[in-house]
Amino acid sequence: MIEAAMIWNEPNNKSHWDPEVDPDWSIFADTVTRAGGAIAAINPAVTRVLGGMSPIDPLWLKRIEAHGALDAVDVIAVHGFPLDWNLWSIHDWPQRIAEIEAVTHKPVWVTEVGVGSFGAEEVQVFGLRRTAELLIGRVPRVFWYSLFDLPMEWGAETRHREAEGSSYYRHFYMGLIRPDGTPKPALDDYAKVAGEMGLMQWFHYQDPRLDDAVAWMKRLGTKKLRTGLSWADSFRPDAIGWFDRQMEALAEFDVTVTFCFTPEHLGVQPHHTSAARDPQAFADFCAWMIDRYAPAVANTAVA
Template sequence: MIWNEPNNKSHWDPAIDPDWSRYADMVIRAGNAIKAVNPEMTRVLGGMSPIDATWLQRVEGHGALDAVDVIAVHGFPLDWNLWPIHDWPQKIAEIEAVTDKPVWVTEVGVGSFGAEEVQVFGLNRTAELLIGRVPRIFWYSLFDLPMAWGAETRHREAEGSSYYRHFYMGLIRPDGTPKPALDDYAKVAGEMGLMQWFHFEDPRLDDAVQWMRRLGTKKLRTGLSWADSFRPNALDWFDRQMEALAEFDTTVTFCFTPEHLGVMPHHTSAAVEPQAFADFCAQMIERYAPARATATVAA
């Protein structure tokens, strides 16, 4: 997947790229670079949030869709979106109406901020509405985000409860105990994958693998951070992460601009040299999913 939520200002700065032409250029470069390394690799446009057919047509107008194979959407109707959970089929249809490419739901979730029973309802209703409707679904997420780590969003506490909901999206609490919805997820784990971000040198990695084995999860979406690639020992961490996840059908999201390479010093900034991001994507594909081994999906 080429970036994460590029139409959401928490992940892509629209002040720098108001018409998404810089993003489209980056997608074209990255998509072509990935294909040059592994022509069989499935290339996924960064999952849009909100779901917006007009935005998709805008980046298509810049030529970006010629460099991807799949369109991705993210939806959180009980937490952040202004539409009811029952509208999922309609939201998928809105995107299908403007593209002939497959549509994946690469993030969907319901948090337990208000009540853990709400998450149980949300997971089961999501499964009813989406399994069999789209080729791939990834539930966000396995683990709650620890409060001490902070969420990747621009306005933080100024968002009120919207900010704090970020910390309750997991099926497992920060202390390692399961929430009630975990048992319901286990019933559909073979058909609904998990989306789990792993922070740099994340101590939860091995526990995540054990949980996914136990649950019967087959598909996983995660990320490799371009910004993290400049940390000391970055490749050691990337190697450890990808080796641990090798048994799963993994969709990898490439995202986050290194501060020193952005138009502005922020991970949401467009890069001064977008080819540098494309080169990073190509290097990661060559390292973890070369043409002789195509189990990983570039997302």
């Protein structure tokens, strides 16, 4: 069920990793090294993915390499949203991939790419079609962000929220399905490539959309899904019950699971973007999740 484990999400984006706590990413690199080793110790067949960088930055990747963290991962991941947040053209996707390939020998996956419908739903249709043309076959994995719009009342994971203006509000229009459950025009275009382009969908704690998501993905023919298991959520009441329900529901898909979000009481600062005071505690969480949901299968074949 779990084919890959991603270690954190967008660590070079201050909305997901606090640079004031870890300005040179040395703590992050230590976190990756420990988590990568812990995952491999439980199941070496699980592909380990460096948390998708956003923005796409080869110099940042070289810094992480200098700290030794790339020895603990198998794949480098990138995220890109050129029609919403990035200051480059959607047509530059091949160039952006090549910039990362030039500084690493590891495979490059696009674990989040999306185009929102904030301005017009027709823009999303164009963006999905062009993204598929540029990335399917160019990289081993592509995950479209996302299946569902983010409900406005849930809020988005950013540092400055409404003060960011339209950049903040775009977060709520990235899905192929509106909050009322009706499909946007781009959903039909996604269905044409669903077997080759996975979906990236976060599920919040006790997310009421889980069953609908599974039904939609089966209908669309989606094969691969990227989602997350939150370290912070693991301290909520009945967290394991929720994790079990989530992973059981997703059993038919090839899942890339993202481990991230620091529990406030374990961070250098009391915030989910903070580095942990003890990075080994995060590695232990990763090992626990892999052992529970993707344990190594013993070879029982008769010689």
